[in-house]
Amino acid sequence: MSKHHVSTTINGEPTEFLCEPQLTLLDVLRDELHLTGSKEGCSSGDCGACSVMVDGRLVCSCLMLAVEAEGHAIETIEGLARGKDLHPLQRKFLEHAALQCGFCTPGVLIAAKALLDRNPNPTETEARYWFAGNLCRCTGYDKIIRAVLDAAAELRGE
């Protein structure tokens, strides 16, 4: 079986790649396009370390075939900062020390971006439910939630 040619947009840049049908979007992001910010944790959609946005919708890139990206807009952690200017979420994660080993962090940040895009003023409960699919094995959930709510307040101009 020949490789599939896929045309997509990644972090605003038109991007084309060739891939075998069994490869996941995560495989192609990391191994073909060298966007290694998205992490491979469980490969079964449980941990959220591979979270990306597809047409503005949060998904696990390990649960999507790369060929399915045809015609869709993908946003990864690499697109969050503007050059050297960190996104407010990234700054707040540093300020609140909302990470330890950092492996879950790219997925958590993308999930946080997806949350605040939809709901600029989430309650703590809403945020905690939203992040149910992002596992942090360093047990940093409280700091993550504080950083997200603080970033949300800043983005609202409070």
Add this chain to the structure above:
Amino acid sequence: MLGYTAPSTVEEAIRILAEAPGTAKILSGGTDLLVQLRSGRTKPDLIVDIKKIPGMSGIRERDGAFVIGAATPGAVIGECEALKRVWPGVVEAANLIGSTQVQGRASLAGNLCNASPAADSVPALIAARATCVVVGANGRREVPVESIPTGPGRTSLKPGEFIVEFHLPKRPARSADAYLRFIPRTEMDIAVVGAGVSVTLDPGGACTDARVVLGAVAPTAILVPEAAAALIGHTLDETVLAALDQAARRACKPIDDKRGTIEYRTKVAGVMARRAAVIAYERAGVRR
């Protein structure tokens, strides 16, 4: 070697499936299929992605009835205010499947055809008298949702057949549904027991029509007419709820596993049925 194709019409998909040598798998949201591909539990020769077919994703309202495309993600279902008003139980059940990330992809057709006895959306769809439209080389048929799963991982779909949409009927006044599941944590787990209840009430609050469906207590979700009979003709009181509880428990044929023993699942099924009935009655009472 695995092949992939994304047909742009139902007819093209039917033809591809009919002509495919070896085994073909339908790809909708992929949240079960990709896990099974990776683990080697399924080894198809061809993946047929139905999401490029118009109408496969999205919700349409027609004269008070709803049509939900087979591949509509849970997140889209949860954002449909009109559907939430009329079928709150179906929506809450669909939205219980997996995490936020999984909701971005997971579909009703996938949840149904993966045929887990613990699938959350299935009891709610059956309680709602939902039907699904199945297409294949022999044409198109509309069948009740409960006719699809035949056992864990098995369905009544013939080779080459797939679901294109779900139909939810128009609702009489004072009708509502509810779905509850029991899991040991608060989010992202597989149901130990699920219960879907749909009711219609008369102006005095007595039940005129009911459907009670249990999940994860038998090889498939089970419709329990005896439990519905316990509700019909009655407003909710302790006697009625006790009869519902007993009928639900009697219908259970669960397995013992790490999520719960037979005894535990049976007991919890009665409790979930009661609580879901209370919610459905409350919702129906305020929906004129």
